[in-house]
Amino acid sequence: GAGVSQSPSNKVTEKGKDVELRCDPISGHTALYWYRQSLGQGLEFLIYFQGNSAPDKSGLPSDRFSAERTGGSVSTLTIQRTQQEDSAVYLCASSLGGLAGREQYFGPGTRLTVT
Amino acid sequence: GQQVMQIPQYQHVQEGEDFTTYCNSSTTLSNIQWYKQRPGGHPVFLIQLVKSGEVKKQKRLTFQFGEAKKNSSLHITATQTTDVGTYFCAVIRGGSEKLVFGKGTKLTVNP
Numbered sequence: 001g002a003g004v005s006q007s008p009s010n011k012v013t014e015k016g017k018d019v020e021l022r023c024d025p026i027s028g029h030t031a032l033y034w035y036r037q038s039l040g041q042g043l044e045f046l047i048y049f050q051g052n053s054a055p056d057k058s059g060l061p062s063d064r065f066s067a068e069r070t071g072g073s074v075s076t077l078t079i080q081r082t083q084q085e086d087s088a089v090y091l092c093a094s095s096l097g098g099l100a101g102r103e104q105y106f107g108p109g110t111r112l113t114v115t
Numbered sequence: 116g117q118q119v120m121q122i123p124q125y126q127h128v129q130e131g132e133d134f135t136t137y138c139n140s141s142t143t144l145s146n147i148q149w150y151k152q153r154p155g156g157h158p159v160f161l162i163q164l165v166k167s168g169e170v171k172k173q174k175r176l177t178f179q180f181g182e183a184k185k186n187s188s189l190h191i192t193a194t195q196t197t198d199v200g201t202y203f204c205a206v207i208r209g210g211s212e213k214l215v216f217g218k219g220t221k222l223t224v225n226p
Contacts, residue, residue: 041218042203042216043203
C-alpha cells in the first residue's frame with residue numbers, strides 16, 4: 001500500500017517568505033507527527049495530532065510555525081516569515097495511534113532551504 | 116522530561132567487525148523503539164521492545180532491553196556496508212504519547 005507522502009520534496013525560499021509543507025499520512029492512521037532534522041542532527045519533535053484531540057504543539061520553536069490537520073488526514077505545516085535557521089528537512093510520520101508505542105512510518109521529507 | 120542518552124555518537128568499523136549502540140535513561144521506560152536512517156533517507160522502524168530483559172533478533176541484529184527497563188542496546192554482528200546509516204532509539208515521553216528520539220549513532224563501515 002501507499003506510504004506517507006510529503007510535498008514538495010524540495011523547497012527553496014527567500015528569507016521572509018511563508019511556506020507550506022504538506023503531509024499525506026497512511027490511510028487509517030490516526031496519529032500524525034511533524035519533526036525537523038537539521039543536517040547531520042537528530043529528530044526534533046514539532047507537533048503531534050491524534051484523532052480529534054487537540055494537537056500537542058509543545059515542540060513548535062516559535063509562533064511563526066503552525067500546523068493543521070484537516071479531516072483527520074492531510075496535514076499542512078506552515079512557516080511564516082522564514083528565517084535561515086529554518087533550513088532543515090521536515091519529516092512527517094504517521095502511526096495507528098491510540099496506544100503509546102505504535103511504530104511510526106516516516107515520509108521522505110521536505111528539504112527546506114531559506115536563502 | 117523523559118530523555119535518552121545515546122552513545123556513541125559516531126562509530127567507524129571495518130566490514131566484518133561488530134557494532135553496538137546504547138540508549139540510556141534515568142527513568143524507567145515503558146518501551147523503546149529502534150529506527151535506522153540510511154544516508155539521504157528517512158527513519159525506518161526496526162523494532163519495539165516492551166518487556167524487562169527482552170532480547171529480540173533480526174538476522175545479524177540483536178536488540179536488548181535492560182532488566183530495569185532503563186537501557187537498551189542494538190548489536191550488529193559482522194557488519195556489512197549495507198548497515199551504514201544512523202541508528203536512533205526512541206522512547207515514549209512521560210505523560211504523553213509522543214516519541215522522544217535519541218541523538219542517534221552514525222555508523223560507517225569501511226569495506
